[in-house]
Amino acid sequence: MKSCFLLLISVFFFSCQQKENKKPAAEAPTPVVQQEKKQENEQIGDTIAMNFKNEENVFSAEGHLDSINSKVYVQFKNEDLGELNAQIVPDAGKGNIRFNQIIFPDKTSDGPFGMDTKIPLQQKGTHILVIGHSLMADNPYYGNFKVQLAIQKE
Template identity: 60%
Template sequence: MKNFLMLFLSLFFFSCQQKENKDTSVTVSDSILIEKPKEESQQAQEKNKQIGDTIFLNFRNKKDLFVAEGSLDSIHSKIFVKFKNENLGELKAKIIPVTGKGNIRFNQIIFPDKTSDGPFGMDLKVDLKQKGDHILVIGHSLMADEPYFGKFEVQLENI
């Protein structure tokens, strides 16, 4: 009797879980194609964007700077800025918060050989002696009160 009841309940729940298959496909006879000018589409593609907690710097602006917008929030308390360096020399970087001031800084730079240096302030000047992928870590200073949450702009220049 117990087995029969368990079998009956299993079948009951299984049958309740099945859904009807309705054909909800829509056919469109006419389609409208809107073509964007090539300049706009290239500008939209050539932007350095933040994806999750990482900003990939792939494109330089007209002044030969890497410029990107980022955002710090409670989920992403550290932002990683990745860029590829092909020139040896001095790297100048700057963080510009939207509010003008804030508890935000370059916490660390990680070189291609996995060595690191830091912490820094909102401005960074460091000699790059290696070619390859570098990572800048941006976050708030743990020594100061009130962590920064909001948007900022990061600018990199390799001299």
Template identity: 60%
Template sequence: MKNISIFLLSILLFSCQQKQTKTDSVSSSDSIVAKDSIIVKENKVENEQIGDTIFMNFKNEKDFYVAEGSLDSIHSRVYVKFKNEDLGELNGKITPAGGKGNIRFNQIISPDKSSDGPFGIDLKTNLEQKGNYVLVIGHSQMADNPFYGKFTVQLENKKK
């Protein structure tokens, strides 16, 4: 018993000792350059899905927000976030990669946290508030065969 306790005590002492690690010599200017290069890379990414969210930040040459997303068993809903600066009408369209599928605009959440929906594969609604909106895209719970795969979402905000 005495030997076991001495053995356990020695293991405890060796595991608690801090090892001296070799530090890299990085100056503060190097870290700033590294951070700037990360920011530049993030600016090149336009309207991509990150996790379960698509941030619509950039419009294309036709003044549409266009992004590709995907639904799978882990992300059964995708949240499309965009900022509305002008009152008007929002037109949206989902195009599944395979042509047809059980996918739709489930809900739109306004800046005041009120919501409307469900909609279909096409969306036409009035935007009566300025601020950040969220569109929830997913499959219809009332239909069979949930959609899993890639899709393209297109949004257009027509000013009044």
């Protein structure tokens, strides 16, 4: 009985002792510097949300058309009335790709357009541009492209 009691007391004292972890000054943790992430407009699924303008005050993004996503929806918010200058630049140089439609904030639409277009914006709010290939032409475009949107105020 005495031996069990002594064993329990010794286990109790050993478990209550705390170890100090001292690191030498040379191993002190260095502060982590957060790098500012560049703000980019990215395609997620079949949608490109144009949230950021570049240095020239132009919305710019890279997109991709494939057999799964045969249309890409470009959303942008317009706060001022004016004119939209939109341009698609395919990586291949040329291809069967165009602005099929624009959907205005009141859900009316217009289109089709070409690879370059100028559209008057007479409503404030979220607009959607639909990019795809022309159904009137052969060989649908599959691949990467760049889209640029510039809004000139009235």
